[in-house]
Amino acid sequence: xxxxxxxxxxxxxxxxxxxxxxxxxKMLVDKKRSLLIGSLAYLGFCMCxxxxxxxxxSRGGDSESVLYGMFSTLFGSLVASMSFTDMRRTDDxxxxxxxxxxxxxxxxxxxxxxxxxxxxxxxxxxxxxxxxRVLTILLMYSESSPFSWPxxxxxxxxxxxxxxxxxxxxxxxxxxxxxGGILWPRVSFxxxxxxxxxxxxxxxxxxxxxxxxxHKHGYTIVPTITEDQFTWxxxxxxxxxxxxxxxxxxxxxxxxxxxxxxxxx
Numbered sequence: 001x002x003x004x005x006x007x008x009x010x011x012x013x014x015x016x017x018x019x020x021x022x023x024x025x026k027m028l029v030d031k032k033r034s035l036l037i038g039s040l041a042y043l044g045f046c047m048c049x050x051x052x053x054x055x056x057x058s059r060g061g062d063s064e065s066v067l068y069g070m071f072s073t074l075f076g077s078l079v080a081s082m083s084f085t086d087m088r089r090t091d092d093x094x095x096x097x098x099x100x101x102x103x104x105x106x107x108x109x110x111x112x113x114x115x116x117x118x119x120x121x122x123x124x125x126x127x128x129x130x131x132x133r134v135l136t137i138l139l140m141y142s143e144s145s146p147f148s149w150p151x152x153x154x155x156x157x158x159x160x161x162x163x164x165x166x167x168x169x170x171x172x173x174x175x176x177x178x179x180g181g182i183l184w185p186r187v188s189f190x191x192x193x194x195x196x197x198x199x200x201x202x203x204x205x206x207x208x209x210x211x212x213x214x215h216k217h218g219y220t221i222v223p224t225i226t227e228d229q230f231t232w233x234x235x236x237x238x239x240x241x242x243x244x245x246x247x248x249x250x251x252x253x254x255x256x257x258x259x260x261x262x263x264x265x
Contacts, residue, residue, distance in 0.1 A: 050133035061148060
């Protein structure tokens, strides 16, 4: 019995991997035109943004990095929200659920594209932005300006903590809008953004009331942990929330597949 179960698990794992690989290749082939046009448009916009920075004589720095960070966050949120655009209409949703592939094969290629793929595009976009800025400085002012990479020294001399915060925030943002994409295939970006803004609004109002009550009774909030400890706690909690969102997204897709299967019986 135990040997049989092990063989069944190993055979299912072997069939899942070709399914994920085959689905990934099929998705790249089917969407190669839109992916190519979207990637070139994003890189072109980043280079134009760099040209504008160069025209104003920018030498790089924090303001440029923050502006690009805001733009790239918007770009990543839109891409993640569009991960399940083929489930907007009922016919398209049925066609996707009827594909001869496992739920994992349908899920992980989209998730990898919305996370790792977006991360690669954000890096390439920043390179295009800096290339445009450096080229404009060279042509307009006949000066050489080196690439200005983001300075993530947040806590003293620690680069690790700064990049750890950025990586966790980006991952959480992508997982959040990816979950919104499968939860609300139609207008998912607007719906997810509305829920997220509403959540933070209620949280801020609740914390303000709580702080007012404490202050009214003579109490104060005194932090007892260091900034480094807060950073690690924040990173762990954010990572745990990202994992939870991934699990919820996968369960949502599995639930949709099971529901479709029951309806066909």
